[in-house]
Amino acid sequence: xxxxxxxxxxxxxxxxxxxxxxxxxxxxxxxxxxxxxxxxxxxxxxxxxxxxxxxxxxxxxxxxxxxxxxxxxxxxxxxxxxxxxxxxxxxxxxxxxxxxxxxxxxxxxxxxxxxxxxxxxxxxxxxxxxxxxxxxxxxxxxxxxxxxxxxxxxxxxxxxxxxxxxxxxxxxxxxxxxxxxxxxxxxxxxxxxxxxxxxxxxxxxxxxxxxxxxxxxxxxxxxxxxxxxxxxxxxxxxxxxxxxxxxxxxxxxxxxxxxxxxxxxxxxxxxxxxxxxxxxxxxxxxxxxxxx
Numbered sequence: 343x344x345x346x347x348x349x350x351x352x353x354x355x356x357x358x359x360x361x362x363x364x365x366x367x368x369x370x371x372x373x374x375x376x377x378x379x380x381x382x383x384x385x386x387x388x389x390x391x392x393x394x395x396x397x398x399x400x401x402x403x404x405x406x407x408x409x410x411x412x413x414x415x416x417x418x419x420x421x422x423x424x425x426x427x428x429x430x431x432x433x434x435x436x437x438x439x440x441x442x443x444x445x446x447x448x449x450x451x452x453x454x455x456x457x458x459x460x461x462x463x464x465x466x467x468x469x470x471x472x473x474x475x476x477x478x479x480x481x482x483x484x485x486x487x488x489x490x491x492x493x494x495x496x497x498x499x500x501x502x503x504x505x506x507x508x509x510x511x512x513x514x515x516x517x518x519x520x521x522x523x524x525x526x527x528x529x530x531x532x533x534x535x536x537x538x539x540x541x542x543x544x545x546x547x548x549x550x551x552x553x554x555x556x557x558x559x560x561x562x563x564x565x566x567x568x569x570x571x572x573x574x575x576x577x578x579x580x581x582x583x584x585x586x587x588x589x590x591x592x593x594x595x596x597x598x599x600x601x602x603x604x605x606x607x608x609x610x611x612x613x614x615x616x617x618x619x620x621x622x623x624x625x626x627x628x629x630x631x632x633x634x
Contacts, residue, residue, distance in 0.1 A: 343413040344387040346371060349615040349622055350406050352494070355380030357406055365397060365408070378628035382619075386413065398611075405614045409623055415593060416624050419571050421502045422562050422588065424580035425513035425520055425534070427456070428598055429495050429527065429617075434519045435469050437488045441480050444472045457601040458583030462514060462554040467547075470537070474546025478539045481518045489519070491527070492598075494617030499527045500632035501621055508569055512561045514554055514584050533561055558588040577620055580604075596620055 348365065350357035362374050362383045372386035390410055391397070398408045426433045433456075439448035448469045455465035502509055511524045511532040520532035536549040551557070558580075566573050578585070578592035581600040589595030589608055597608035598617070605611050612619045621631065 344390050344410055345384050345413045345416065345625070346387055347377075347382065347384040347409045347411075347623055348401070348406055349382045349409070349612065349619045350380065351614045352378075352381050352616060352618065354405060356404070357381055357383060361401075361404065361406065365401075368397075377622050377626070381628070382615075382622040384622070384625065402613065407612050407614050407619065409610045409612075411594065411610065411623070415574065417505075417626075418502075418575055418577040418594060418624060419507050420562075420566060420569060420576035421498070421507055421509045421620070422558075422565065422576055422578045422592065423509070423511055423529075424558075424582065424585050424588075425511055425523055426515050427581045428579055428585075429492055429511065429523060431490045431492055432488060434484070434489070434515045435466075435473075437484045438473055438476065438480065439469065441484060442473055442476050448472060456582035456584070456604075458586075458603045462584045463552045466514065466535070466552060466554075470544075470548050471546045473537075473544045476544045478542050478544060481516075481537075485519060485522050489523070491523075492617055494615075494619070495527055496634040497631050498617040498620055499529065500634045501626065501630070503528060503530075504632040505626075508565070510561065510565055512553075512558050512588070514552075514558070514582075516548075531565075533557070555584040555587045558585065559591050562588050562591055577624065579617070579620060594623060596623065 366385045369391050374383050374385045376383045401408050433452050436449045454460045509529045511529040513520050513534040516537050517534045520534040524532035535553050538545040538547045573591045574593035576592040577594040578588045579596045579598050596610045597605050598612045
């Protein structure tokens with residue numbers, strides 16, 4: 343048994359009944375269940391339709407996401423999330439580089455690394471080197487003035503935790519940022535790379551080992567084992583190439599506003615919805631969202 347979920351951007355709420363019914367009827371699905379009027383609806387399917395991606399492409403033109411997954415085991419006990427361009431709008435290293443006067447140069451490297459065109463570790467070293475001599479207190483300045491939360495994040499965290507799930511923030515970015523974002527959103531733990539500081543200035547280096555794709559997979563495996571569950575009990579979310587291992591290992595791997603090369607390898611793609619889409623994918627209606 344499968345579940346098809348249609349999700350719109352909550353700010354537009356443009357998912358209408360006729361669209362849901364047209365897809366359901368074409369596939370011979372069960373009765374549609376609305377999770378949030380104008381935003382999210384789902385229905386059951388006996389089999390995964392062969393033309394899923396053709397229909398997906400047509401719905402994308404309408405600003406609607408379509409996800410199909412196994413019905414069993416949708417409710418997850420672990421949320422493991424990337425930070426940059428996932429839980430927040432920005433790439434933290436790009437913001438630091440902008441303060442250092444290397445913004446466009448570093449942003450171009452970041453874009454290529456996140457699309458999988460560059461080795462993550464090499465690209466990180468190259469970008470961090472450009473931050474050498476930047477005052478350490480610039481980090482807090484960037485957090486206070488440049489970093490904004492992705493829409494739906496606070497509700498996602500509050501609802502997952504209210505339902506007893508464990509939440510981990512695992513980033514290829516930096517602990518100075520993940521600690522602040524984890525505290526603000528209510529993550530149970532966070533893992534990231536550490537920027538090295540000497541005499542109040544960034545040295546242009548990060549502590550070893552560098553946390554990248556393999557480390558994110560390891561975090562998912564370690565945290566699952568510690569909780570007495572398996573990776574199948576986790577929902578993971580990310581946008582970059584270094585998230586692909588984690589997304590593939592988790593029971594539900596969600597590519598959120600992801601790079602094209604990342605989307606191509608993920609069956610759960612959210613391009614229009616916000617982070618509350620992860621709750622709809624678990625069958626949680628808006629009426630059961632935790633208040634923040």
